Amino acid sequence: MEDRRTVIKAALGVGLGAVLPEVTLAQADPRNARPQDGDRFVITEGDRKGAVVKLDDLKTGAPPITVMPQDPANGTVRDGSRLNQILMVRIDEARLKDDTKARAAQGVVAYSAVCTHTGCDGLSWASDKLWFKCPCHETEFDAADSARVVNGPAPRRLPALPLKIVEGYVVAAGAFIGRAGVTAP
Numbered sequence: 001m002e003d004r005r006t007v008i009k010a011a012l013g014v015g016l017g018a019v020l021p022e023v024t025l026a027q028a029d030p031r032n033a034r035p036q037d038g039d040r041f042v043i044t045e046g047d048r049k050g051a052v053v054k055l056d057d058l059k060t061g062a063p064p065i066t067v068m069p070q071d072p073a074n075g076t077v078r079d080g081s082r083l084n085q086i087l088m089v090r091i092d093e094a095r096l097k098d099d100t101k102a103r104a105a106q107g108v109v110a111y112s113a114v115c116t117h118t119g120c121d122g123l124s125w126a127s128d129k130l131w132f133k134c135p136c137h138e139t140e141f142d143a144a145d146s147a148r149v150v151n152g153p154a155p156r157r158l159p160a161l162p163l164k165i166v167e168g169y170v171v172a173a174g175a176f177i178g179r180a181g182v183t184a185p
């Protein structure tokens with residue numbers, strides 16, 4: 001029995017050892033944590049840089065904005081990782097596929113802004129097709145259909161971020177669906 005306890009303790013020790021560094025890292029710097037349920041968003045560029053995103057800021061048909069998540073409890077912007085860059089755009093709900101509509105908030109959708117091919121950002125926008133296009137190797141992603149790959153070498157869609165509206169603010173309704181960046185989910 002003692003031997004068995006020793007083996008179990010050893011196994012737990014190995015397991016905790018594998019988990020603790022990641023937990024400790026997130027606790028040490030919440031800016032590195034991925035977006036979480038309840039996070040708000042701040043604009044990262046242009047005249048409105050730093051503004052917290054409200055539904056009224058997003059007009060149907062306007063180009064996407066780039067945002068970062070913000071912990072509403074203490075105002076911490078999670079800008080410690082480029083993997084937290086998010087593209088947010090408002091689309092006519094009639095054009096959204098069912099899965100996308102279910103994650104959207106009044107037509108607003110959000111996706112990781114980091115291409116799943118080799119990790120470029122700075123994706124452009126085709127407002128007629130509702131596609132994002134990566135500047136590096138020209139993968140195109142359909143924003144109305146869960147950012148599926150339409151053309152190009154990226155191996156998978158851009159991770160989607162579910163949204164909700166709370167007191168007029170656009171708020172995360174969960175985590176990324178899939179891992180942001182180039183690592184396979």
Ligand code: FES
Pocket residue numbers: 115116117118119120134135136137138139152153154
């Ligand atoms: S990094 Fe985006 S298509 Fe290659």
